[in-house]
Each structure stands twice: as C-alpha cells, then as structure tokens.
Amino acid sequence: MSIIKTxxxxxxxxxxxxxxxxxxxxxxxEVLVICGPSGSGKSTFIRCINRLEQHQxxxxxxxxxxxxxxxxxxxxxxxxxxxxxxxFNLFPHLTVMQNITLAPIxxxxxxxxxxxxxxxxxLTRVGIPEQASxxxxxxSGGQQQxxxxxxxxxxxxxxxxxxxxxxxxxxxxxxxxxxxMKELALSGMTMIVVTHxxxxxxxxxxxVMLFDEGLxxxxxxxxxxxxxxxxxxxxxxxxxxx
Amino acid sequence: xxxxxxxSIAWMRENLFSSIPSSILTVATSFFVLxxxxxxxxxxxxxxxxxxxxxxxxxLYMVQAYPEEDFIRxxxxxxxxxxxxxxxxxxxxxxxxxxLSDVFSKFMKVSLAFLFFxxxxxxxxxxTDNDGIIQTEESFPMETRLQLLIxxxxxxxxxxxxxxxxxxxxxxxxxxxxxxxxxxxxxLWIIKLPTIQLDSSNQRIIPDPLMPIADTxxxxxxxxxxxxxxxxxxxxxxxxxxxxxxxxxxxxxLLPLFIFSWxxxxxxxxxxxxxxxxxxxxxxxxxxxxxxxxxxxxxxVEKYFSIYLGVLIAITGIALFISIPILLKSALLLLVLFxxxxxxxxxxxxxKRNLIIVWGVSLFTLxxxxxxxxxxxxxxxxxxxxxxxxxxxxxxAIFGTYVSFPLGVLLALGRNSKLPIVRLVxxxxxxxxxxxxYITWLFFASVTMAVFLPxxxxxxxxxxxxxxTAFFSGAYFAENIRGGLQSIPxxxxxxxxxxxxxxxxxxxxxxxxxxxxxxxxxxxxxxxTAFKDSSLVTIIGLIDFLTIGKVIIGTQSIPVxxxxxxxxxxxxxxxxxxxxxxTLSRRSMKxxxxxxxxxx
Ligand SMILES: Nc1ncnc2c1ncn2[C@@H]1O[C@H](COP(=O)(O)OP(=O)(O)O)[C@@H](O)[C@H]1O
Ligand SMILES: [Mg+2]
Numbered sequence: 001m002s003i004i005k006t007x008x009x010x011x012x013x014x015x016x017x018x019x020x021x022x023x024x025x026x027x028x029x030e031v032l033v034i035c036g037p038s039g040s041g042k043s044t045f046i047r048c049i050n051r052l053e054q055h056q057x058x059x060x061x062x063x064x065x066x067x068x069x070x071x072x073x074x075x076x077x078x079x080x081x082x083x084x085x086x087x088f089n090l091f092p093h094l095t096v097m098q099n100i101t102l103a104p105i106x107x108x109x110x111x112x113x114x115x116x117x118x119x120x121x122x123l124t125r126v127g128i129p130e131q132a133s134x135x136x137x138x139x140s141g142g143q144q145q146x147x148x149x150x151x152x153x154x155x156x157x158x159x160x161x162x163x164x165x166x167x168x169x170x171x172x173x174x175x176x177x178x179x180x181m182k183e184l185a186l187s188g189m190t191m192i193v194v195t196h197x198x199x200x201x202x203x204x205x206x207x208v209m210l211f212d213e214g215l216x217x218x219x220x221x222x223x224x225x226x227x228x229x230x231x232x233x234x235x236x237x238x239x240x241x242x
Numbered sequence: 243x244x245x246x247x248x249x250s251i252a253w254m255r256e257n258l259f260s261s262i263p264s265s266i267l268t269v270a271t272s273f274f275v276l277x278x279x280x281x282x283x284x285x286x287x288x289x290x291x292x293x294x295x296x297x298x299x300x301x302l303y304m305v306q307a308y309p310e311e312d313f314i315r316x317x318x319x320x321x322x323x324x325x326x327x328x329x330x331x332x333x334x335x336x337x338x339x340x341x342l343s344d345v346f347s348k349f350m351k352v353s354l355a356f357l358f359f360x361x362x363x364x365x366x367x368x369x370t371d372n373d374g375i376i377q378t379e380e381s382f383p384m385e386t387r388l389q390l391l392i393x394x395x396x397x398x399x400x401x402x403x404x405x406x407x408x409x410x411x412x413x414x415x416x417x418x419x420x421x422x423x424x425x426x427x428x429x430l431w432i433i434k435l436p437t438i439q440l441d442s443s444n445q446r447i448i449p450d451p452l453m454p455i456a457d458t459x460x461x462x463x464x465x466x467x468x469x470x471x472x473x474x475x476x477x478x479x480x481x482x483x484x485x486x487x488x489x490x491x492x493x494x495x496l497l498p499l500f501i502f503s504w505x506x507x508x509x510x511x512x513x514x515x516x517x518x519x520x521x522x523x524x525x526x527x528x529x530x531x532x533x534x535x536x537x538x539x540x541x542x543v544e545k546y547f548s549i550y551l552g553v554l555i556a557i558t559g560i561a562l563f564i565s566i567p568i569l570l571k572s573a574l575l576l577l578v579l580f581x582x583x584x585x586x587x588x589x590x591x592x593x594k595r596n597l598i599i600v601w602g603v604s605l606f607t608l609x610x611x612x613x614x615x616x617x618x619x620x621x622x623x624x625x626x627x628x629x630x631x632x633x634x635x636x637x638x639a640i641f642g643t644y645v646s647f648p649l650g651v652l653l654a655l656g657r658n659s660k661l662p663i664v665r666l667v668x669x670x671x672x673x674x675x676x677x678x679x680y681i682t683w684l685f686f687a688s689v690t691m692a693v694f695l696p697x698x699x700x701x702x703x704x705x706x707x708x709x710x711t712a713f714f715s716g717a718y719f720a721e722n723i724r725g726g727l728q729s730i731p732x733x734x735x736x737x738x739x740x741x742x743x744x745x746x747x748x749x750x751x752x753x754x755x756x757x758x759x760x761x762x763x764x765x766x767x768x769x770x771t772a773f774k775d776s777s778l779v780t781i782i783g784l785i786d787f788l789t790i791g792k793v794i795i796g797t798q799s800i801p802v803x804x805x806x807x808x809x810x811x812x813x814x815x816x817x818x819x820x821x822x823x824x825t826l827s828r829r830s831m832k833x834x835x836x837x838x839x840x841x842x
Binding site: 050052075079081082083087089090092093102103106109111151152155 | 592737
C-alpha cells in the first residue's frame, strides 16, 4: 500500500515555477533517495509533503489524508511526518532533553516522565545518551544533527523526511549521521532522503530519483540508476558528482 | 608578594603607559578624576551644607504625607517583598562559593575607598555666607585628616595581610549575601546620627546632638531581616522542588497587586456582600468554565464551540457597559480569555483536570484582588493621592513596567499578525503613542482624559498617569520586542511547525523566549529610562521623590528652616537614583551571562 501519493504537483514562487508536475508514490517501509542539481526543486517538493510549503495544483495524499488548507489535516499529517533539516534547527534555548521532549509533552500531551524515558531511549539509539543535559550550542554539528533526528523520532512518526542532512557537516562527522540514518532505515521506517551521498543511496535506498528544473527526470533502483542511467541529464549529473 | 608587585608594574606599563599618547591620557584622566572627587568632597563638607535637611526628611522622602498611624501597611509591604526575596534567594541558592580571601579583599576595597577619601578631600572649601559672599574656610583640618588617615591605613593593611594569608575557608555566595545584608542592620543598633533638637522657643539647638536611630525604624527593619533569614533557610530547604519555584514565580507577579489592593488600601470586608455576591459569582462563573473544559472534546459541543464563544463575547461586551458588580465584569472577561485558549491546551483527561485547577485558582485570586481593590480607601491624606515621594516613584516605575511589558509583548505580536485588522490597530497604537512626547501624554492624563472617559467613570490622577505610562512605555517595549522577533531565524518557525506545534505553542515556547533573551540589555535600559522619566510627573502636580528634595524641602521653614538647602538634597537624590539603576544594570548583566549558556 502506498503511504505517500502525489499527483501532478505544481508549485510557483511568484512567476517562477519551482515544481512542474511531480507524480510519484512511496510504499510503506520504503527508502527513497532524491538527488539532483541545486535549485531543481528537491527541498520544495519534500517540504510540500508536510506543508511547510503549499502546493498550488495537483494533490498530495499522506497516509490516506489529503493535504488541503484544512488545519486539522495539516496538524494530523505533521504529527505523522518527521523532518530533519540541513541546518539542524534545534531550539538553542532548550537543553537536548527539552528539545526532544517538547513535542511529546505539548503536542501529544504525554507525561513528562514517560517522554523523558523515551527521549533517553532515542538518544541511546543515535549514540549520544551522555549529552542529554547539554545545550545545542555545546555540541558538534554531527551530534546536533543526531539530536534533530531523535527530536523528529520522538513524535513516533510513520514517515521521515531528510533535507540534505549531511551537507552542513564537516566530512569527519558525516558518517555518524549516516549510520544513524541507516539504522533507522533497517528498522523499517519509511524515508525520503534528499542527499548527494551516493554511497548511502547505493547501500540503503530502495529507489533513487533525479530532479531537474522542477521535474522528476529519472526514477530507478539504485543499481540501475548508477550503473545504467537512462536519461542524459542523469548521466551528466552522475559524471559531475562522482 | 614581590612577584605580585612586579606583575602590577608590568600591567601598568602595558595598559596605562604603553605609548606617549596613552601616558598623557592616563595622567589627564587621573587629574580629572581627582579634581572631580576633590570638588565633590569639598562641596559635601563645607559648613554651609546642612545634611540634616536630608536625614531629617527621610520619612517625607519615602512616603510623603502618608499618615503615620497607617505606617504598619508600608512596613508590611516592604516586609512581604523581602520575605519573598529571602525565599527566592534560598530556592535559587547559588552553587558558587567564595573564599575568605575574597571576603577580606572586599573589606579591603571598602577601607581603601575610605583611605582615598581622607587623602583626597581638600582642606579648604568655599562657603557662601549670609550676604552671598563666597569665602574659603578650613573645613577639613589637618588633625582631623590624620585622625582618620591612620585608622583607615591600618584597616587597609590588616585586610591586605588577611587577604594574602590565603585562608581556604569557603562560603556559599548566597550565605555571604545574607551576611553582607546583616551589616547595615547591626549598624542600625550601633550607629548614632546627628539629630535636630528644638529648645523651648522652637529654636534649633546647635550643635546637633548625636542620637541612636529611632526604634520606629530599627525595630521593624530588624524584624523584617529576621524574617528574611528565616525564609531564606526555608527556601533553601526546598531548592530542588520545581513546584515551589513555580509557585514563587507566580507569587512575585501577584505581589504588587496584593500590595495595592489589600495593604496600601484599607479594604472594607463586609461579610454580607462577600456571601451574597462574591461567592455566588465565583461559583457560577467557575462552573461555566469547568463545564466548558470538561465537554470541549465532545463532538456536539465542538461543532457549536465558535457560536458559544461568540455569544460569550457578546454577553461580556454588553456586561462591560451596564452597572453590575465589577467582579462579575472582570470574571466574565477572564472567562472569555480562558475559553479562547482552552482548545489549544486541553485534550487528555489529566490536562483537563490541571486546567480546571488553574482556572479555579486564577478566578479565586481575581475575586480576592477585586474585593480588596474595589472598596474605597479609608486612608485620608491632605494631598489628593496617598502616593508621594519614593512610593510614587516606585509605583510609577514598577507598576508602569509591570503593565507595559505584557502590553508590549501583545502589541509586538499584534503588529506581526496575519490578520490585517489586528495589525492595523496595533501599528496605530504604537505609532500614535511614540510620536507624541511623554510630557504631552502626562498633560493628556491630567487635563484631557476625563473628556474621553464614559460619563460617571473617573480615575484618580495617579491611575490616569499609570494608564498613559503603560501605553507609552508599552509602545517602546513593543518595538524592542519586534526587533527581537525579527532576529529569530526562519528555521526555528519551521522546526516548530514540523513537530506539529500550534501557533500559540510556537510563540510562547519557541519564539518569545528566544526573542526576549536576545533583547535583555535593551529591555533593561527601557526599564531604567522609565524609572528615571517617572520624575517628569512633577509638572502635572504629583509629588515624586525628586520634587520632595527640590521643591518641598528647599522651601521648608517649619519646624526647622531648610530654605536654600536644595543642593545637598539634589546630590542625595542623584546618588539614590544611581544606586538603583546601577544595581539593576549589574543584575541584568549577570542574568545575561547565565542565560548566555543556552546560546549558540
Ligand atoms: N521561498 C522562496 N521564494 C522564492 N523562490 C524560492 C523559494 N524557495 C525556493 N525558491 C526557488 O525554487 C527553486 C527550487 O528551490 P529548492 O527546492 O530549494 O531547490 P533544491 O533544494 O533542489 O536545491 C530555486 O530556484 C529557488 O530559488
Ligand atoms: Mg535544498
């Protein structure tokens, strides 16, 4: 059963058309990697899935709920979909523990002790249980991004969106974040990952897509995508990046 | 010690005399500073200055014409504030420690200051005699200087040696604070001050005799300090309790309201009205709120919720303009506010139970405050207001900030709102208020405002001034806060959205805390400005701290003639203001440092 389904999604910023009709489906438990040159609309597309951006034409259905202007639907979808940003976007005035328990306590209305227990579990899972009482500013980039992953997971989402999670990191920290993501993928989470980490795509992805100028130009299994690209633009992109 | 000496020489060479211009600058500055202090000390010690005009009028400075038989109310207010302070210092007890050396080094600095005074003070100062001719006189003879110089030099040396013994006893910083506060209290019992005495023909007896400080001052202070200590210890017992800390924070917010409605006034407590009016209103409104909270998630209720809210707002709107008990009006307003936030906060059974408790407690507090505040004060003073002197300054500063700050938050949020009408109204209020000078607003309050108020509604002048002050500084706060809001990166909003927070939660938990933190220095300087600007109320006839010194004491001739002694009073007032603002800005620097931990 497909958990995300989009149909001919179009999006304009003023006169500029960022998405020119994207149709795709993601199955439950699938890991989808989206790559493509800068400015091709990858971020815009995945931000439409949890309504950080509003699409103007076409339809997006997440877990059976269509995204419309109805506030109830938006809230429902946002609590099903976790998101990890390129620039972490942790809350600098709260400790790591507070960052993670904020949503469970205020949005899910769980008790503090239960949320803290769960948060410790998640921190252990991403490998930094000892950092719980620190502030984000006291952590390295890789640690911050893993806290951001734990924060998104604390809402117990069915889907996780990653928008270039490793692009802002120093090379030596990329691996620790990718490892956390791999572990998550193996646990059966549905994931859409915008990334240029081709190693990650080959190893973990079920499918790879290439975006260019607001269009999805190629969609394939990782092996086919890398070894036998169909589209000229894919070939060009791969030659530039590898 | 030799090493330390060498170090300080090296420091001086590096920082004060590193080049020719910097040496010149150092010498010129020292010259200027010394000259300033010589002038100041000479001024203070000249024999034509009568410092008793300050000392003798302390009561006037603090409470002006407030009747003496009601002083107990003032003492209770001060006492309550200090009991709260003691509890808070205990609850948020510092974990830092100071060693005995630090303490001695503080004492050494104080004795150094004294030594500085005895060395720098000029021997001669100029005096204006009765005919207005300026003469020089010897106001600080050499023998006196030597008598003071030797003990203060000895003190400096003793504390210097003690400091350098490097005694390793450690004291908790909060405990030390209590110790320092105890010093002035003990001094109250020891020190004797010159006092004015009149002979049988009402002539001042010269020289003024030395007398201990009056019991009416020192006994209350001692009791209050005792309570302060007791509550400090109680507070430190509970320093791990989050609930106690939360209760204390809310109590601080309520404290000024209680002081104004129950202590500075003399409320009539008549049982029939309380039983027949207050309690039924409380129960009725409480039930409506509690039922709303309980059934909010019921599908049928949910469907008609906006209609219910609309009706409630309409009823409240009408109620404001008909003559019903003020408690009912306020309770209805509170009910509307509460009903608006209910959907955002309650869904689980536990959340609902907590919300009902919060609702009950807030409504109860409201009822108590209104019962105190709505009765006519029975304190009678000659002037039109029971507030004068420092209590007026304090009222304008604290209460002005206290009302204007939340108002500023609301205006700033309103100005950023998506709803055009809200944005328009808030922008209008802010721009209108800021584009007119404060003095004009004061005249508006004293002369024009009555025209704009509905018939029969009439506020005391002080209340009208408070209203314009709240709006005026509120508008400034709003613009500061808006600056803070703009400094929050877009990613913070997106992250909050992405984890499903409601707009209300996003503002109160993510955006506002960061925005306020970013602008603490600006907020403090606004508060300081408000404190100092409060002295402008003198032009509409209110008698504040400054007016007492400059106008009242300067023309005082009964029972003692102080005419013309306004200069020493002005110096005292400047010093008093300086102490307050300086402490405030130092405190805020500490807070900033502590909060800085959370910054990137
Ligand atoms: N808020 C916005 N306003 C105007 N243009 C935007 C906005 N966000 C993105 N764009 C434009 O949309 C295009 C796609 O952007 P984006 O989805 O961020 O690309 P990618 O993530 O693939 O690098 C870019 O040309 C970008 O300039
Ligand atoms: Mg992008």
